[in-house]
Amino acid sequence: MDRDPSPSSHEVNDAVVAQDVSTDGTPGTHSSTGSSPSEVQLRNLTYDWQHSSARFKDIGGYDDVKAYLERRVLEPLLAHRDGDDRFSRFSVEPESGIMLYGPPGTGKTMFARALAGELTVPFVELSPADVTSMWINESSDRVKTLFDEAKQIGSCVIFLDEAEHLFGAREYSGKGSHAEDRKVTSEFLAQLTHEDREAIVVAATNRPGDIDRAILRPGRLAAHFEIGLPDEEARTAILRTHLTDVPSSLSDAEYANLATHTAGMTGADLADLVDEARRNAADRDARVLTRDDFPSTEDLQVIATELEPETDDLPTVDDGDNDEDDPRDRDVAVRSKADDDGGSDDSAIGYQ
Known part of the structure; x- marks a missing residue:
């Protein structure tokens, strides 16, 4: 077997924010x-x-x-x-x-x-x-x-x-x-x-x-x-970070609602949540992303409970x-x- 003395490059897959x-x-x-x-x-x-x-x-x-x-x-x-x-x-x-x-x-x-x-x-x-x-x-x-x-x-x-x-x-x-x-x-x-x-x-x-x-x-x-x-304050910050360059009508109260009902989610989970909301907004050819593009409060709680790691x-x-x-x-x-x-x-x- 030929051996490769040089290490392979490693692509990290779990970064939440896509960085260059x-x-x-x-x-x-x-x-x-x-x-x-x-x-x-x-x-x-x-x-x-x-x-x-x-x-x-x-x-x-x-x-x-x-x-x-x-x-x-x-x-x-x-x-x-x-x-x-x-x-x-x-x-x-x-x-x-x-x-x-x-x-x-x-x-x-x-x-x-x-x-x-x-x-x-x-x-x-x-x-x-x-x-x-x-x-x-x-x-x-x-x-x-x-x-x-x-x-x-x-x-x-x-x-x-x-x-x-x-x-x-x-x-x-x-x-x-x-x-x-x-x-x-x-x-x-x-x-x-x-x-x-x-x-x-x-x-x-x-x-x-x-x-x-x-x-x-x-x-x-x-x-x-x-x-x-992340706690509630951090979850709010994470959501805002991922929506920085996205046309959105989310109010402070709606950000707070999303953060409240996503306890147990990691930053990566929240990134996926935002990504799916973007897709939903694009699918309906919306001018801006709204709260309706996210899961309902009840669905969020179920998702967060299932995702919470140890x-x-x-x-x-x-x-x-x-x-x-x-x-x-x-x-x-x-x-x-x-x-x-x-x-x-x-x-x-x-x-x-």
Whole structure:
């Protein structure tokens, strides 16, 4: 069997807002270490590095997560880029390892794209298939290649989808998990702890309980965000976002009615709802989209109940946890939410 040493490109299917993500996007002005690589240089790399046009404003809801990422990631990096030393003066480092978890369709992929877009830096979206191989040692080599390319680029964003398959709990690895899988986890652990790493690594999972606790430690993927179901206010924002460029006669009261009766829907579900309403309006050759193009209140409640997903929590890193790969990190607690500054304990909300 011929082996393909290069990873396949990964097309993410669960983004709610259709964003232009291509190598023709606007590159960043420069990274923290020099000039941004040209599009030709990016295309010559093994992985499918691109630029994103997505921004935080394209995401409805998620105000807590947006504020945290702006304060902990964007502001320190952009200040350094602009020659502002207010963060470096106090040795304040931006967060560089992020774990997003929650039900499918709630906003994880979109946030990685928007973060890269806000920073105007290259980013790459990867699935487990892009960094794993049936060949011995090739998977760990692919991980090394990924971070070698990130080092060449400088400031960039790496998005790892379905992280539970890359960072599965090693205490269960003896029961069905291949030794190569453990090598991948170990290689990621080693790469994440490199002091000179400029790449921001964002991982996402729908199965947080399956994540290896070692990957959640400080210095690795230490910032954790639950991207849960949107609340009523966020659902209203999501609906408005998807109808921004659509001729519509929906009143504030009708938006509120739709938001009230779609509890349990994810952002992706709401996007589908709007898409169907657009089709209904087009089918009747309407001048504007109206409330009648959406399901009735009773039907909405039935649909929302049927669609409501379930999720679990990230594992807790306790004092007795033993990290075989790096004993220096024992006895370190990991914050489990984005609001460790004394803010609300409510889950971050929004859409993908």
